[in-house]
Amino acid sequence: MASAKIKKGDSVVVLSGKDKGRTGTVAQVIPKDGKVVVDGVNIVARHRKPSQTNPQGGIDRFPAPMNISKVALADPKDGKPTRVRFEVKDGKKVRVAVKSGETIDG
Template identity: 80%
Template sequence: MSAAKIKKGDNVVVRSGKDKGRSGTVLQVMPKEGKIVVQGVNVATRHRKPSQVNPQGGIERREAPMAISKVGLADPKTGKATRVRFEDKDGKKVRVAVKSGETIDG
């Protein structure tokens, strides 16, 4: 299995779709499904009927999973979307932003 280019806690920028240009923090990564959950992006609304668990009912908003291919890692320098490559620094494999050459984790 190859190393993950986007991990939980990373800042990402949405490259396509209805939320294009928006950015947020990764809450969850689902590599087998090829999906990602980003805070404040792709928010789905559900209208809930009152129940014993939730007697008030109402509108529930939460982030829905989206395709991981729609997001790009935010460059640490510029904040714009960038691709990721891996380099070996001091015997450790680290992620590097392609646009700026900045080390992401390390």
């Protein structure tokens, strides 16, 4: 896969699916599978039987991984989705929001 345009800690906007339009922070990136985990988005419920480690049992709710193509970086200026390009500034490779031209890191 190419250089990571979305990294852990980035603010992203969901482009499609049941959570379309919602924003969240990237908790984990799984580049091998091309997936990201976004806090508060794509929440799934797992019904757990009581066990020794969890004697109460119950329903666990947690964010599931979603395809990286379903999210776009939130523009630092207005929070709307934007694409990302790379530029070299002061001898350092930085990410730049295409929509506003704002530098994302650095």
